[in-house]
Amino acid sequence: MKFVPHPYQEYAITRILDTPRIGLFLDMGLGKTVSALTAVDKLINDRFEVQRVLVIAPLRVAKLTWAAEVDKWDHLSLKVTKVLGNESKRLQALAENADIYVINRENVPWLVDLFKDKRWLVELFKGKQWLDDLFKGKRWPFDMVIIDESSSFKNPRSLRFRALRKVLPQIKRMVLLTGTPSPRSLMDLWPQLYLLDRGERLGRTLTAYRSAYFRPGKSNGFTIYEWLPNKDAQEKIYKAIGDICVSMSAADWLDIPEKMDNTIEVELPPKARKAYDTLKRDYVITIQRDDITAVNAAVLTGKLLQVANGALYHEDKTYTEIHNAKIDALKEIAESATTPVIVFYWLKSDLERLKREFPNARTLEDEKDLIDWNNGKIDMLLLHPSSAGHGLNLQAGGHTIVWFGLTWSLELYQQANARLHRQGQRSSVIVHHILAKDTMDERVLKALQEKRMGQDSLLAAVRAEIF
Numbered sequence: 001m002k003f004v005p006h007p008y009q010e011y012a013i014t015r016i017l018d019t020p021r022i023g024l025f026l027d028m029g030l031g032k033t034v035s036a037l038t039a040v041d042k043l044i045n046d047r048f049e050v051q052r053v054l055v056i057a058p059l060r061v062a063k064l065t066w067a068a069e070v071d072k073w074d075h076l077s078l079k080v081t082k083v084l085g086n087e088s089k090r091l092q093a094l095a096e097n098a099d100i101y102v103i104n105r106e107n108v109p110w111l112v113d114l115f116k117d118k119r120w121l122v123e124l125f126k127g128k129q130w131l132d133d134l135f136k137g138k139r140w141p142f143d144m145v146i147i148d149e150s151s152s153f154k155n156p157r158s159l160r161f162r163a164l165r166k167v168l169p170q171i172k173r174m175v176l177l178t179g180t181p182s183p184r185s186l187m188d189l190w191p192q193l194y195l196l197d198r199g200e201r202l203g204r205t206l207t208a209y210r211s212a213y214f215r216p217g218k219s220n221g222f223t224i225y226e227w228l229p230n231k232d233a234q235e236k237i238y239k240a241i242g243d244i245c246v247s248m249s250a251a252d253w254l255d256i257p258e259k260m261d262n263t264i265e266v267e268l269p270p271k272a273r274k275a276y277d278t279l280k281r282d283y284v285i286t287i288q289r290d291d292i293t294a295v296n297a298a299v300l301t302g303k304l305l306q307v308a309n310g311a312l313y314h315e316d317k318t319y320t321e322i323h324n325a326k327i328d329a330l331k332e333i334a335e336s337a338t339t340p341v342i343v344f345y346w347l348k349s350d351l352e353r354l355k356r357e358f359p360n361a362r363t364l365e366d367e368k369d370l371i372d373w374n375n376g377k378i379d380m381l382l383l384h385p386s387s388a389g390h391g392l393n394l395q396a397g398g399h400t401i402v403w404f405g406l407t408w409s410l411e412l413y414q415q416a417n418a419r420l421h422r423q424g425q426r427s428s429v430i431v432h433h434i435l436a437k438d439t440m441d442e443r444v445l446k447a448l449q450e451k452r453m454g455q456d457s458l459l460a461a462v463r464a465e466i467f
Contacts, residue, residue, distance in 0.1 A: 309346075330402060399426075
């Protein structure tokens with residue numbers, strides 16, 4: 001396919017070329033991947049500034065997106081290898097002479113550790129010319145790193161962040177790609193920006209960042225549980241990082257069909273209603289109504305949402321089915337749909353029950369499933385938002401979404417909907433939310449609609465539900 005970049009894509013490509021370490025905070029649907037690949041192609045084949053690029057991505061995106069994007073566009077002359085699977089397969093992929101090496105974020109610590117010891121690498125990769133650099137004093141063979149969905153590096157204590165931090169001095173170019181750089185709060189920005197400038201703009205440590213832009217909130221003695229941004233924090237932070245970060249909103253650049261939200265309420269059958277009310281009443285008594293903690297709130301909401309969906313888990317991880325009200329509603333939607341439907345589920349029990357009731361439904365396991373969906377060969381696609389929330393282009397296959405079970409995560413919710421509501425979509429996207437009436441379902445959707453997220457929204461919803 002011929003690539004004719006939009007003005008915003010041309011700008012993004014130019015910024016990558018001109019700014020060695022840059023964050024592209026582009027809204028969903030603005031073509032972050034093809035923009036990054038176009039810049040990489042120029043850096044490797046035209047400017048000869050880069051030899052090997054490491055792409056770090058969510059597993060499903062690493063498997064399905066980057067190689068497919070290279071194959072899709074005529075102007076790209078890049079070889080991609082996937083450093084995925086068991087260790088033997090990952091080592092085999094690393095031994096290939098490629099331009100781009102794609103790895104899932106969970107294996108970043110393994111990769112960094114791998115290149116610490118060059119002695120055994122000499123034998124392992126003997127005859128692999130591209131690894132010559134390793135034997136000339138370099139311990140890290142990738143001169144450019146792209147982090148797809150950099151918000152997954154928002155925890156500075158995570159193994160992936162700490163591993164990548166060790167090799168930052170050896171990386172000439174770094175690109176962060178995400179549509180949600182601060183999914184929970186401004187606190188999420190510091191680790192990501194540190195990967196770009198090693199603390200030059202927002203502080204060398206998280207403590208310094210907090211001191212400069214935040215004030216203590218909830219605390220218990222010397223332990224502070226919450227940090228609240230100062231009045232002018234957002235403005236100052238964005239000003240500080242403006243020279244190495246680009247932020248673009250889809251609403252400002254794209255003319256795509258509208259997204260229409262629809263709520264479908266179902267009544268819990270009497271037996272299920274009794275189970276829901278009993279669970280809510282009895283569990284609240286055990287955790288003291290006037291002292292709901294985050295841990296207890298999470299457990300209680302989880303159990304209530306299970307009942308609302310139709311199956312309640314036991315301590316041994318088995319579950320008992322309680323009702324099929326949501327499944328019956330989904331059957332009606334599927335029967336009346338004129339195009340294929342994506343169904344987002346949250347619980348494993350949901351998936352098992354949906355597969356049983358809709359035997360022709362498919363899950364997204366490999367590239368063939370992705371192609372079949374976009375070619376209209378799958379009537380119902382069952383997806384979990386945490387594994388399909390980033391980087392997948394599914395807009396060619398349909399324009400109907402059904403939320404069978406909601407997530408508390410605003411980031412996952414928005415990213416999941418953006419699999420269809422994005423550039424290239426030709427029809428209005430309909431997002432159905434199947435909610436059990438007078439249950440926690442309604443609280444979760446309200447929190448998402450009000451763009452509240454995290455622990456505070458969970459606690460607020462629990463208190464609203466039980467008091």
